[in-house]
Amino acid sequence: MSTNLVWLALLMAAVTYPARANPLLLPQMRNLPPILLTYLRLVGPAVLASLAAVSLAVKTGPSGRPELSIGPEWIAVALCVAIVAWRRNLLVGLIVAAGLMALLRATGIAVV
Amino acid sequence: MQVTERASENDVLRASRRRLLMDTVGIAVSGGGFGLVYGIAAHEAGLSVLEVAAMSTLVLSGGAQFAALGYIAAGAPWAAIVLLTAFINSRHLLYGAALGPYLSDRSAALRAAMAHGLTDESFAISLSHFRRIGRADVAGYGMAALFGEVPWITFSIVGATLAANILDPARFGLDVIFPAAMAGLAVGLITGKRELAAAISGAIVGVVVGLGWDPAAGIVAGGLVGPFVGLLIPASEPSV
Numbered sequence: 001m002s003t004n005l006v007w008l009a010l011l012m013a014a015v016t017y018p019a020r021a022n023p024l025l026l027p028q029m030r031n032l033p034p035i036l037l038t039y040l041r042l043v044g045p046a047v048l049a050s051l052a053a054v055s056l057a058v059k060t061g062p063s064g065r066p067e068l069s070i071g072p073e074w075i076a077v078a079l080c081v082a083i084v085a086w087r088r089n090l091l092v093g094l095i096v097a098a099g100l101m102a103l104l105r106a107t108g109i110a111v112v
Numbered sequence: 113m114q115v116t117e118r119a120s121e122n123d124v125l126r127a128s129r130r131r132l133l134m135d136t137v138g139i140a141v142s143g144g145g146f147g148l149v150y151g152i153a154a155h156e157a158g159l160s161v162l163e164v165a166a167m168s169t170l171v172l173s174g175g176a177q178f179a180a181l182g183y184i185a186a187g188a189p190w191a192a193i194v195l196l197t198a199f200i201n202s203r204h205l206l207y208g209a210a211l212g213p214y215l216s217d218r219s220a221a222l223r224a225a226m227a228h229g230l231t232d233e234s235f236a237i238s239l240s241h242f243r244r245i246g247r248a249d250v251a252g253y254g255m256a257a258l259f260g261e262v263p264w265i266t267f268s269i270v271g272a273t274l275a276a277n278i279l280d281p282a283r284f285g286l287d288v289i290f291p292a293a294m295a296g297l298a299v300g301l302i303t304g305k306r307e308l309a310a311a312i313s314g315a316i317v318g319v320v321v322g323l324g325w326d327p328a329a330g331i332v333a334g335g336l337v338g339p340f341v342g343l344l345i346p347a348s349e350p351s352v
Contacts, residue, residue: 005163008190012180013170015198021227023208025220032205035343038306040202042339044175045301046314047200050334051179052294053315058322058330066323073288080292081299090296091145097292101285 052077072110076100121245128244132237132252136259139233144263146174151271153289157181164272168265172231175297176200182290188328199335207235214248222250229257304348314338 023029056077061067079100080093087093104110147168154164159181167177176197183193207230215223237256242248275286298311314334322330 001162002158002160003162005159005184006166008180008184008193009163009166009170011190011194012167012176012197013172015194016171016173016176016201016204017227019198019201019204020208020230021224023205023212024215024223024227024230027212027216029205029209029212032209037206037209038343039339040205042306042310042342043199043335044203045298045307045311046338046342047196047331047335048175048179048294048298048301049311050314050318050331050338051182052291052298054318054322054327054330054334055182055294056291057319058327060327066325066327068319068323073291076285076288077292077295081295084296084299088300089142090293090300091142091149093296094146094149094289094292097288098285101288102283103285105283105285 072104073101076104125245125249128241129249129252129255131244132241132256133259135237135240136256139237140259140263143233143260144267147264147267148271148274149289149293150174150177150264151268151273152275152286153178153181153271153293154268155272155275156286156290157185159184159272161269161272161276165265165269168268171197172228172261172264173197173201174264175232178290178293178297182294182331183328186328192328192332196332196335204230207232210239211235211242214242218248218250226250226253226257229253229261231257231260233260306342306345306347309345310338310342312338313341 056073057069058066059069076097080090080097083093083096084090101110150168151164154167154177159167167180171177171180179196179200180193183196208227211230215226234253234257237260238253241252241256302308302311314337316334317337318330318334320330321333
């Protein structure tokens, strides 16, 4: 069983813990400049949206160069987004998205 | 008189803890289901069950763990993954800043221990609980952390174990879970025009840079530039 990425998990934990602990342990950390706090608040939606868009729309082509990819996966992800926006329930959104793709592939409308 | 006040305080504490427990039931079910999905996606990205267990126990951050899967699958350098994790989890600074004043009279060792359990879920539930009772309640925080995090850890391991027996994950649509989870998590963090602008611009910058240069660079560029665009948008007026 591979254990190499356990070290990566430790490194990820090492950069996460200070963000969790510093404001609890150091009172001066609770008074960061408002603009920095706002920027930090915006990092989450920006980086997650970037991850979603890149993993969905950018694929490596036969030449090894990145290429634009458009397919039924976009519909599945859009459906998940709509469900989360409507019901605030990510789990249901993921199940519906995966179910739709499974259905499209089973019926031959989409291919892997 | 003092006895009456103390009895009243205890009633308030018990009522607030009951509500906290009700809130954590939903979080536990959702965390378990989401953990299962993470375990399956992590197996897809090549992680062993032990590596999944280490991620969920040590990092304890669904968004960052999901995000890291994309990088691991793409063979990105660890430095980029660690940087990405630091960026995504920097939001915990805000959580600690909000909870910190309630805990200022507790020992440093206790606060240091509590910090590891500070997640999106434990923060949201604990802060509401602290506000209801007007002070900190370490036992309540412990309940919020325990019920929110144990299902996540347990079911991510179960998911990775089960996924090893699924021969063709794409046939079941499991390959779409990663982008759908990222998009869904982003939507969950959008609470105003600034967040929306940051998310949309982050996605556009990510794709443009990803297509023009490199997908991994696109993700980082989107995450860095998106918040600057969000800052250009005037803050939403508080609702009356």
